[in-house]
Structure formats: structure tokens, C-alpha cells
Amino acid sequence: MSAHRMSDPLDRRRFLTAAALRGATVVGTGVIGATALGAVDADAVFAAPLRRPLDPAVPAGAFVEGRITSIDGGVLEVAGSHGDYARVRVTGATSVWKVRPTTAASIETGDGLYARGVPMPDGTVAADAVWVNIVNLHTTIRGIEKTRLHLAHGSHEIVGNLLPATSSASYSGAAPTADLSGLRIGQGAQVLGAWRPSDDSVDIVRVAVGPGAGHRR
């Protein structure tokens, strides 16, 4: 672990802590993903694990799950699904995902949230990454239309919205493609997307289908 830490060009945890303590909140300004040290590649930031610090003064990572009940400046008030409560601080170093890498300006009251970050002395969590409304569901395709899929998730039906230039399909582990013509009714499908609280549908980012039982590549 020490090797990873020493090789980090930018210790995101320390940066986040510093950013939060300095009040470097930039929610709504459209510069999330950029830092004082330069632009941050969104994919790399989301993929970068938040490592346990060597310095015991720097606390271990925190995870927050729930729905946003209010937004006060750079702080998201979050009601956890198990009755807990948290405040998530969004800073200039926070990466935000909502269907795609985006800015904190797209976060709304009522959204669902998963956040990864660092607990701060004031009780907030300084977020390293925030995933808004993200879902990853194992479903069965029940219907196919030009602009949407009808999906069964357990005993529930879900409408999956197909988004031009966004929705893709992965067939049997192959690279995602914009060609969705290979999807079939009855197929088991893993759907990565973003829930829409307004109508309970899901915006589909990627749908993965496999060859099924007993088929090896």
C-alpha cells in the first residue's frame, strides 16, 4: 500500500481534505472535475480507489447511500435508506456521475446517491466521487421499442429509456456498441443506467447480454 501511495502523483484524499477545509466549494459553477492543479480526467478519477492513508491523522474512507433531501450550497443533505443521515460536501475535486460524467449543477433534490469520500471534523463527508441515481440491475427483456426497453426486475416492471449517443449494448462480453439490434425479448440483461425519480424509469447507459448457459467463447 505504501508503494501505491508514494507513487501517487496526486494524493486525492489529502487534496479533498484540504479542499473541503478551505471551503473550495464550486457547486453550480460547472468546473467540477477541474482542480487548482489542472483538469482531472473523469474516468480516471472515478476509477481511482480511495486508499487507506498511512497517516493515522487522516481518517479512513467513508461511503454514503441515500436520497438527497436538500442542497445547501456545496452540501448535500442525504437521508439514508436505513434511517441514517449524512451531509456530503461537494468540492472542486469531486467527480460527479449522472448518466455520464457531469457537474454538480445536475444534482437535484430527490435524487438517489452513492458517495465515496473522507469524513471531516465538522461531520460532513468530503466527496471524492458521487454517483447520482446510478443503478446496475439484472433484468429480463420483456419488450423492445424504438426508444425504450421493457424490463422485468424481479417481480417489478421497469421502463428503460434508450438515449441517442449514450445507450450501448455489449454482446457476450464484446466491446459496447451503439447497435442495439441484437437485443432479444426473453434475454437476461444487465442494465447499467440512471434512475429517473420523476417517472421511476431508467435511462440506459449500457445493457449487457451474454450467450447464456453452457456457451463458452
Place this chain on the structure above:
Amino acid sequence: MACGSTSLGNGEATWFCCGNAWGPCAAAGGGACGTCKSSALQAAWPNASKACWDITRPDLCGEKLPRRGCGSAIKVRHLCSGASVCVTVSDCGPRTRSFCGESSCCDGVCRSNRVIDLTPAAFSVIGSLSSGTLPVSLYE
């Protein structure tokens, strides 16, 4: 809970929601073990029980995953970054047989077949939820 260093194999890790939750996950419930929560460091294992195995059937994809029941500890390590998380088995899954041969890659190295499903809390320790899958090694 203690995670060891004995290899359990490797493959793809995916993520899922469970417990009380928002959106389509609201109906997920506590999983096969009744204790699963999205915000806890937990996982679904394809061989959590005989009944579970009959659903997931990793053997149809060539995977020989041992029986590990509710509460078992498994360390999940990202194949490339080395980041790891220790989780407890709290549900049955993923449905390995539905995605035989599917691969996840990093730095030109790939691992095939879904062998473990992590909660969002656990998955986010070693990678991004928006990636959906990660190549991992498993230990106990």
C-alpha cells in the same frame, strides 16, 4: 471478520443493490442471508448454498467456486490497481451462467466470468460504479 491470503480464484466482479434502497432497488430486500445492505462491505457469492448454486451455475462457465455460506469473509483485489476490500457473503449471486465468457480487462490483462457481486460500498472501494465490472482476484 478476517480475510486471508489463500487464493479463491479470479474473474469479474460486478455490483448490485440490496437492503432498503431507493429507485428500482427499493424492492431488493435483504438478500438470501437477510442481512444485505448496499452501504455495507458485503457481497453475493454464487455458491452460498446448494439452492444458490442451482441458480447461478458457475460450473457451466468452467468456474469451480467453493461453497461459502452467509458470513464468510472474502478479500476482493483489483487485478491492476491492487486495491482490495474485505467483504462478507450476504446474498446469492451473480448469475454467472448468464454471462459465460464475459471479460473485464485492465492494462491489457483480462479476467472472465462473473464470480462475485459486490455492494456499492464495497465495489467503490476498489473501482468506479460506472464501470459496472472489474477484473479481480479473490482470497480468503
